[in-house]
Amino acid sequence: MLAVKVIQEQNIEVIGLNFKSQFFGLTDVEKYERQLNIKIKTIDITKPYLQILLHPKHGYGKNANPCIDCHAYMIERAVEIMHKMGAKFVFTGEVLNERPFSQNFKSLSIVGAQGGDEGYLVRPLSAKFLKKSIPEQTGILDRDKLYAISGRSRKKQIELAEKYNIRDFPQPGGGCVLTDPSFSKRVFSLKRAGVTDLRQYMLIKIGRHIWLDDSVKIVVTRHKEDDDALGVLLRSSDTVYEFPEIPGPRAAAFSYKRGRHFPDDVISRILAGYVGKKQRPPFVINKKRGRKIVRTYSIDKNIESSETAGLYKWKE
Numbered sequence: 001m002l003a004v005k006v007i008q009e010q011n012i013e014v015i016g017l018n019f020k021s022q023f024f025g026l027t028d029v030e031k032y033e034r035q036l037n038i039k040i041k042t043i044d045i046t047k048p049y050l051q052i053l054l055h056p057k058h059g060y061g062k063n064a065n066p067c068i069d070c071h072a073y074m075i076e077r078a079v080e081i082m083h084k085m086g087a088k089f090v091f092t093g094e095v096l097n098e099r100p101f102s103q104n105f106k107s108l109s110i111v112g113a114q115g116g117d118e119g120y121l122v123r124p125l126s127a128k129f130l131k132k133s134i135p136e137q138t139g140i141l142d143r144d145k146l147y148a149i150s151g152r153s154r155k156k157q158i159e160l161a162e163k164y165n166i167r168d169f170p171q172p173g174g175g176c177v178l179t180d181p182s183f184s185k186r187v188f189s190l191k192r193a194g195v196t197d198l199r200q201y202m203l204i205k206i207g208r209h210i211w212l213d214d215s216v217k218i219v220v221t222r223h224k225e226d227d228d229a230l231g232v233l234l235r236s237s238d239t240v241y242e243f244p245e246i247p248g249p250r251a252a253a254f255s256y257k258r259g260r261h262f263p264d265d266v267i268s269r270i271l272a273g274y275v276g277k278k279q280r281p282p283f284v285i286n287k288k289r290g291r292k293i294v295r296t297y298s299i300d301k302n303i304e305s306s307e308t309a310g311l312y313k314w315k316e
């Protein structure tokens with residue numbers, strides 16, 4: 001947001017780009033359009049992003065965040081869009097040395113070089129530490145009005161925010177879940193199992209994930225939102241375990257090796273362990289494929305979730 005204000009101060013029209021995937025992206029775009037008085041174009045990079053996530057040339061940050069490759073990809077796309085729209089340059093809110101992995105001098109150079117037309121990329125908040133960009137050389141941008149901010153202290157940014165009357169910052173990276181240690185474990189578990197199916201990576205934001213061994217996992221829903229989100233991603237060939245008498249929880253089972261059978265009894269007992277005591281009818285669990293009931297199980301209604309914990313191996 002600060003970078004937008006700095007550029008607008010030079011009477012330059014700004015168009016925002018919101019790169020969105022299953023892991024990040026602004027959701028309240030209109031709010032920021034109003035606050036910044038700009039139009040924001042949302043670009044869905046869910047599909048191409050999976051390759052970046054699985055094979056980042058420059059590795060991961062502290063968790064499953066491939067920030068250098070991610071930035072480079074976004075810049076590459078932004079430069080493409082710039083050329084298509086006839087815009088003059090691309091800028092970001094990156095600050096030199098603000099993040100040890102992705103915003104040191106080397107990383108910023110990699111992002112610029114890998115992202116395509118390096119000369120068109122401007123970082124208005126740290127520009128004075130960096131090479132003169134094409135818009136600065138051609139006089140579109142006045143370098144003297146750009147900044148020399150570096151480091152992790154946010155002091156200068158806070159002063160600028162006060163100057164521009166900005167109180168409500170979006171989270172960095174659009175609240176990227178790849179910086180979250182527990183989500184990252186889910187990503188790396190799938191990667192270790194050799195999973196390359198995009199849908200499996202879309203499932204990681206839903207429910208509890210329990211690995212029964214190296215290649216079988218169940219996703220257990222916790223509430224209606226989980227159930228709805230799971231419903232959108234399920235296919236008719238998927239195996240689901242559910243209670244006919246109560247709305248939830250549900251478990252979807254996935255095998256990442258051919259010919260693996262699901263341990264129905266274990267899955268049913270795990271699922272039963274997640275039903276609150278007050279809710280417990282005689283436990284009947286249907287194993288379904290699509291709408292078809294494949295088998296029905298009866299479970300002891302006195303089962304405790306702690307009892308089910310010994311039946312499987314947590315791998316998250």
Ligand code: SF4
Pocket residue numbers: 024065066067068070071172173174176177178179
């Ligand atoms: S925090 Fe997430 S969205 Fe931001 S650069 Fe890193 S991986 Fe990309």
